[in-house]
Amino acid sequence: MVFAKEQRLVLKNYGKIDPASLEEYLAAGGYAALKKALAMNPDQIIGEVKRSGLRGRGGASFPTGLKWSFTAPLQAVQKYIVCNADEGEPGTYKDRLIMEHDPHLLVEAMTIAGYAVGATKGYIYIRGEYPQSQASLARAIENARAAGLMGENILDSGFDFDLEIRSGGFAFVCGEETAIIESIEGKRGEPRVRPPYPGVSGLWGQPTVVNNVETLANIPGILNRGGEWFARIGAAKYPGTKILTLSGDVANKAFVEAPTDTTLAEVINDFGGGVAGGKFQAVQVGGNSGGILPEALLNIPIDFDSLLAAGGSLGTGSVFVMNDTRDLAEAVKTMMRFFAHESCGKCTPCREGCRRLADFMVKLCAGNATAKDYQTAAGLAQVMNQTALCGLGQAAPTPFQTAMRFFGDRLETRLAK
Amino acid sequence: MMENSFISPAKRSVDEIIARFQGVKGGLLPALHGIDAEYRAIPEQALVKLAQAFDIPVSQVYGAATFYAKFAVGKRGRNIIRFCESAPCHIAGAAELIAAMEKHLGVKIGETTGDGKFTLELTQCVGACHSAPVFTINEQPYFDVTADMIPDILARF
Numbered sequence: 025m026v027f028a029k030e031q032r033l034v035l036k037n038y039g040k041i042d043p044a045s046l047e048e049y050l051a052a053g054g055y056a057a058l059k060k061a062l063a064m065n066p067d068q069i070i071g072e073v074k075r076s077g078l079r080g081r082g083g084a085s086f087p088t089g090l091k092w093s094f095t096a097p098l099q100a101v102q103k104y105i106v107c108n109a110d111e112g113e114p115g116t117y118k119d120r121l122i123m124e125h126d127p128h129l130l131v132e133a134m135t136i137a138g139y140a141v142g143a144t145k146g147y148i149y150i151r152g153e154y155p156q157s158q159a160s161l162a163r164a165i166e167n168a169r170a171a172g173l174m175g176e177n178i179l180d181s182g183f184d185f186d187l188e189i190r191s192g193g194f195a196f197v198c199g200e201e202t203a204i205i206e207s208i209e210g211k212r213g214e215p216r217v218r219p220p221y222p223g224v225s226g227l228w229g230q231p232t233v234v235n236n237v238e239t240l241a242n243i244p245g246i247l248n249r250g251g252e253w254f255a256r257i258g259a260a261k262y263p264g265t266k267i268l269t270l271s272g273d274v275a276n277k278a279f280v281e282a283p284t285d286t287t288l289a290e291v292i293n294d295f296g297g298g299v300a301g302g303k304f305q306a307v308q309v310g311g312n313s314g315g316i317l318p319e320a321l322l323n324i325p326i327d328f329d330s331l332l333a334a335g336g337s338l339g340t341g342s343v344f345v346m347n348d349t350r351d352l353a354e355a356v357k358t359m360m361r362f363f364a365h366e367s368c369g370k371c372t373p374c375r376e377g378c379r380r381l382a383d384f385m386v387k388l389c390a391g392n393a394t395a396k397d398y399q400t401a402a403g404l405a406q407v408m409n410q411t412a413l414c415g416l417g418q419a420a421p422t423p424f425q426t427a428m429r430f431f432g433d434r435l436e437t438r439l440a441k
Numbered sequence: 442m443m444e445n446s447f448i449s450p451a452k453r454s455v456d457e458i459i460a461r462f463q464g465v466k467g468g469l470l471p472a473l474h475g476i477d478a479e480y481r482a483i484p485e486q487a488l489v490k491l492a493q494a495f496d497i498p499v500s501q502v503y504g505a506a507t508f509y510a511k512f513a514v515g516k517r518g519r520n521i522i523r524f525c526e527s528a529p530c531h532i533a534g535a536a537e538l539i540a541a542m543e544k545h546l547g548v549k550i551g552e553t554t555g556d557g558k559f560t561l562e563l564t565q566c567v568g569a570c571h572s573a574p575v576f577t578i579n580e581q582p583y584f585d586v587t588a589d590m591i592p593d594i595l596a597r598f
Contacts, residue, residue, distance in 0.1 A: 111568055112565065112566065113566070114527035114528055114529055114565065114566035114570070115527075115528070115529050115566065115570050116566070116568060116570075117568035117569065117570060117571070120568050151568075152474070152509075152511045152580065153564070153567040153568065153577070153580060154568065155580045155581060190467070190470065190471065191470075191471070191474050192509075192511075193470070193473070193474070193508070193509025193510065193511040193512060194509055194510035194511040194564060194565070195508065195509050195510060196565060207470060208467050208470075209466075209467045210466075210467035210468060210469035210470045210495070210505065211469075211501075211505060212504055212505055212508040213508060213509070228466070269570060269571070270571075271529040271570035271571070271573060272528075272529055272532060272533075273532070277570065277571045277572075277573075278571055279571070308528070312527065312528065312566075342570075344528065344529055344570075346532065350532060355528055355531075355532065358526070358527070358528045358531045359528055362526075362527055362528070362565060365565065366565065368508075
């Protein structure tokens with residue numbers, strides 16, 4: 025299905041080069057951005073990234089240039105770049121596409137990031153469910169080393185940088201930036217209290233920049249074509265493109281890289297080929313922790329701020345469509361059971377709350393929940409939003425809360441009479 | 442084909458695996474991955490060896506080994522079949538596929554076949570939602586699987 029608005033910037037090499045070949049990556053313009061970066065001042069690089077307006081593509085949406093600027097000026101024994109490749113949000117596989125089909129893009133980006141903030145060592149934390157991605161990156165790193173693009177005195181610049189891969193162990197919570205750090209340190213992947221933030225005190229207490237795969241994958245383009253070029257694409261406050269992965273009841277269960285001012289309706293209908301197996305009921309954007317949205321909101325652009333204002337979230341850019349034959353309460357139950365399984369257990373609001381919300385949804389679907397149970401669950405959800413230690417617990421209630429807000433009748437009708 | 446020591450099984454003993462990662466910062470987790478890749482589980486005796494090698498309490502090793510859903514302390518089958526139970530696979534018919542697999546193997550989720558060949562588990566989204574429902578065998582995903590394809594796939598093991 026050809027989607028006129030698609031712009032493959034991050035995915036420009038997808039399907040066009042052999043990902044195992046450094047030569048083909050170079051022939052496609054690869055490592056030109058690194059060469060350019062190494063001839064610049066780190067300050068200039070950060071300035072360019074700030075000018076681009078790039079914001080994190082992992083879900084939190086923090087401005088990337090600003091994040092780098094916290095770490096760059098710090099004096100430290102060692103600084104680190106960590107790539108968050110723990111892509112665990114159900115419905116999401118955008119980072120896997122980059123890692124399997126253009127691994128050098130990530131290697132080049134991390135090297136630039138290291139140079140910009142003064143980090144000579146990087147870790148790519150790849151989820152354990154992605155063996156192909158791990159192999160792909162391992163090969164790319166080895167090839168880069170052999171070609172002098174990684175290691176000591178890269179391209180005679182005086183800059184040393186090396187990368188190591190670490191594997192995740194099937195723990196969704198390790199997508200949280202401090203949990204990743206704990207995991208790389210060889211421990212249980214439990215998030216830390218912040219502040220201090222990783223940019224100041226992260227891996228082994230050293231200043232650490234943690235960035236998502238897709239975020240980093242935008243960096244070489246920004247270096248090559250300039251921050252201003254990037255800032256002109258898509259939505260003003262959340263510029264660039266976003267890779268969206270479609271799943272569920274949609275004709276074309278595939279991925280698309282669209283400018284951030286594309287609307288949900290365009291994504292689902294024009295790219296996705298429309299709803300399959302029935303009429304549109306709901307769409308969950310952003311992954312399991314994303315809001316479940318009704319038809320009335322489909323004309324919203326997919327940029328982070330627009331979705332947030334509407335009561336949803338862009339999250340990872342997963343677009344999970346459900347037709348009107350689906351039992352929405354059952355779907356929400358599945359989502360809440362996911363969180364009960366994945367809660368790390370460290371903080372009480374999430375450990376207890378995820379379990380209770382899952383139990384409530386089981387009860388509701390069985391027709392045994394009372395109006396009081398419903399009220400209690402709603403209150404509990406708010407407590408979790410406000411008091412959970414990390415984003416997992418804070419966002420876990422979202423599917424339930426948006427179901428209450430936009431599809432309340434579908435839940436209330438299941439209450440015990 | 443490059444060997445990635447974190448994921449490709451080589452014929453190594455627990456001692457050899459531990460020795461490989463002993464000097465690595467944060468090496469406990471790569472060591473656990475190495476043992477898991479070789480043995481499909483973390484033998485209880487390995488917990489003590491890991492504690493000694495990394496100079497930490499056994500309880501801390503146990504805490505790390507049991508935190509991650511990939512690992513299992515004790516014993517599992519030689520091949521781990523995992524079905525995704527997250528929402529996109531759930532609505533694509535994961536339940537029917539699981540039932541077909543359980544029927545074919547004669548064991549339920551959480552169990553291992555009598556000959557020790559296969560262990561059945563549930564897992565969360567493995568990022569293959571374009572081809573839901575999905576299962577993996579030893580972390581390798583199988584796309585667009587229907588019940589009738591199961592015997593042929595399993596025959597390869």
